[in-house]
Amino acid sequence: MKSENRKKKHSFKKIKKHNNFLTGIINITHQGFAFVKTKEYKKEIYISKYKINKSLEGDLVKIKLKKYRKNKLEGEVIKIIKRKTNNFIGILKLNFQSKYNYGSVTVHKLHVDILIKTNLKKEYHDNKVLVKIISWPNNSEKPLGKIIKIFGKPGEYKTEIQSLLEEYGIPTGFPKEVENEANKIFLKSKNDNASSIIRKDMRNVTTFTIDPIDAKDFDDAISVRKINSNIWEIGIHISDVTHYVKEGSILDREAYYRATSIYFVGKVIPMLPKILSNNICSLQPKEEKLSFSFIFNINDKGEILKNWFGKTIIQSDKRFTYDEVQKIIDEKKGDFHEEIYTLFRISKMLTKNRLKNGAIFLEKEEVKFCLDENKNPISLYLEKCNESHRLIEEFMLLTNKKICEFVSKNKKNSTKIPYIYRVHDKPDYEKIFFLKKIIKPLGYSFDSKNLKNSINLLLKQSKGKPEQNMIENLVLRTMSKAKYSTNNIGHYGLSFLYYTHFTSPIRRYSDIIAHRLLYSFLKIRNNKKNEKNKIKTTDFYEKQSQHCSNRERLAIDIEREFSKYLQVKYLKKFLGKEFDGIITGFTDWSVYIDLLSFQTEGMVKLRNIKGDHYTLSNTNYSIVGKKNKKTYQLGDKIKVRLLDVNIEKKQIILDWIEKKF
Known part of the structure; x- marks a missing residue:
């Protein structure tokens, strides 16, 4: 020592x-x-x-x-x-005992309150506000601030969503000039009949969309046509957003800045104005729509015999929801049941081939909410990925893969252009080692030398067990984050050498880049030499790729934080109730427990565990009682009682019940 x-x-x-x-x-x-x-x-x-x-x-x-x-x-x-920032969001507390309604703002991420020396209305007391630090006098322990914006009472849907958007710097509306440009495009599109002249006409082929029940922006449609008893022609039609959003325009610059739509429960912050995202570009039924398509012939063995890429005009016959398609798959009857069941059968072959080639098969249940008319969560359920979801997923994966292969494999020196790839690096092997140590006491083995098969086996073996959610989260944490890049390293999780994002241009700017570059590549192949001069440098597209990756991560963070707010608010009605949980983590002061009924983490403070004094072990994988030497480790099953919730901190406070279930 x-x-x-x-x-x-x-x-x-x-x-x-x-x-x-x-x-x-x-x-x-x-x-x-x-x-x-x-x-x-x-x-x-x-x-x-x-x-x-x-x-x-x-x-x-x-x-x-x-x-x-x-x-x-x-x-x-x-x-x-x-300073990281001078602007903070917190709860305003007014001091009614003073002559003026001065007060302070408590920001849960700061160790000090911010003093307010402006006379404010009494009704603003306990409101969530945006405050700006304007000074920090030498003789004061706390900074002085100025109220910039008042959001409303904390815990209310509108308050929480607006304050969260403010905190992350997400604009709620579009600038006037962007809306004006979108409106001009809409008016022009009413008289734009010339587009069909240079497009493959697919309007007479059976076509439909399959989306969530609450979807309004339909990026993709599928057409199905029987060639003979063994061969089908399938078309994956993606909204031709780049026909309307011209590179370098005001609209394009705004879409690039946003880079992605953000989806909350009950609200969407779109990348494009709604007149485009929900109207012109959306592949709605019974309307002629412009699309960019991947069309291929496939046989009963799942072999692609030939394919074509290019601009099309389509007309969807019907808009299906996932539930409607699932019912047709189960019952083998209903509108377009032959086409849908054929797609389902082919999608199963595509899934089988992906897994055979080493893809990781991770299907997490998503936490979903039902809201009342005041946007309060009234129920929570876990949505499983069913066969109708997998059907669409497989054809979108195939399209993204084949388009990327087409560009990458057919480049010649004379037509060499950059492309945007969706890449996914190998896992962090330190995290794999950590995963291996965690799951061993739970009865699971793991072969690090045969990583993908081991991960798939682990996911399969834990399915339906209490520790399933914890293991799925641990597997996700071992994985690198997928991102966009002009440097193709392949996609580890999907086991694809070539992969891009092409199928959602209404909500992802990365797909807009992919559309533009593919169209340029097609024109260059058709000897349109001037097209090559329009393509920017690789560095330009790499910068755009990094921007799209960063905005995607920001969108994921804000969506998760809002979902956590809804979970915490929903759980408030269960105060005092007992629940089953799984230990998912430790700190020096706390134990984190996944509530199995809700798939959300709560916290028990170590000092509040009755009967002994528990401390964190040297491995950080368990806690040990000082007197009885009893050990609790990650994955242990625990009964807990819901003590309290803190909506502002998005915390769930639990009480430890001394027994396992």
């Missing part, structure tokens, strides 16, 4: 001699003390609450190294280089 301390002191002297001043991002706890991560030092540097010097969570700070204390390197903030 003494030797270890001597090494640490020596290490500190070495760093101090080299550089006594470091910079990094500060992470401040609710207790006020903080940690700073720097490039020069592997471990985080401890900052006492008396030495953070008016810094706030996430700020870029300059610190001065001081000394080791309790095996921690300690420092002091000497300068705030850059």
Whole structure:
């Protein structure tokens, strides 16, 4: 131990001699003390609450190294280089005892309140607000702020959605000039009959869409035509958004900035104005629509005999929901039952081939909500992926794969153009090792040398068991994040060498890029030499790819956070009730438990577990009782009672019941 301390002191002297001043991002706890991560030092540097010097969570700070204390390197903030932000969202509390209605704003992500010295209306008390820090006087322990926007009472649907959009910087409406351009496109499209001249006419072929019951933007349609007893022609028709959204236009720049639609329960923030997304571009039934299509002939063995890519004009015969199609599959009767059952049969062959080639088969249940007329959650259910969902998924996967193969394999030096790929790297093997250690006590084995088969076997074996959701989440955490890139490394999870996103241009800008580049490639192949001059550099498309990836991750984060708000609000009605749970994680202070009925995590504080004093083990995989030495580990089944919920912090507080179910 003494030797270890001597090494640490020596290490500190070495760093101090080299550089006594470091910079990094500060992470401040609710207790006020903080940690700073720097490039020069592997471990985080401890900052006492008396030495953070008016810094706030996430700020870029300059610190001065001081000394080791309790095996921690300690420092002091000497300068705030850059605030992460000056704008915060919190709850306004007015002080009615003062002469004026002054108050403060409590921000759950900050360790201090923000003082407000402006006379405000009494009805704003306990409202959620946007506050801007305007100063931090030397003689004040708290910063001074100004109210910028008032959202309403916390916990209400409108308040939570508007404040969340504000926090993430998501615009709710479109600028006037964007709406004007969209309206002009709409009016022009009414008289645009010339488009059908250069397109393959598919209007007389049986065509339909299959979507969720509440969908309004229909990106894709499927056409089916029987060639003979063994061969079918199938067309995957994708809305030709790029016919309307011209590159470099005001509308295009707005779509690029947004990069994706964001889907909340009960509300959509679209990438394109609704007159486009829900009207002109949407492949609605009984209306002529412009599309970009992949059409192929396929036999009873699932072999593609020939294919074609190009612009088309279609007319959907019917709009199906997933439930309607599932009923037709189950009963083998109904509108277009022969076509639908043929598609279902082919989709099963496509799934089988994907799995045979090494694809990972992960089908998580999605948490869904039913809202009342006031947008309050009145019920929660877990939606399973059924055969109608898989039918559509397989044909979209096939289309994205085949289009990407077509461009990538047919490039020649004279027609070499960049393309946007959807790539997925190999898993993090440290996380795979962690997964292996976690599942072993639960009775599961894992062969790291045969990774994909092991993952699929693990997912299959855990299906229907209490630990299923935990294992699926652990598997997801081992995986790299899929992203967009001009550098093709393949898609590990799907086991595809070539893959792109082409099938959702109404809601994803990446697909718009893919459409434009494919169309340019087709024109170049048809000896339209001037087309090559219109294509930008690879660096240009790589920058666009990175932007689309970043906006996608932001959309995922905001959708998850809003879903968590609805889960917490829904659970409020079950206070005092007992539930079954699975231990999914530990910290020094808490145990996290997945409530099986709701697939959401709650928290039990270690100090509140009755009967013993529990501490985190050295492995971080279990907690151990000080007196009885009883051990609880990840995956253990626990009974809990719902004590409280905090909608603002999106926390579920549980009480530990001393028994397993």
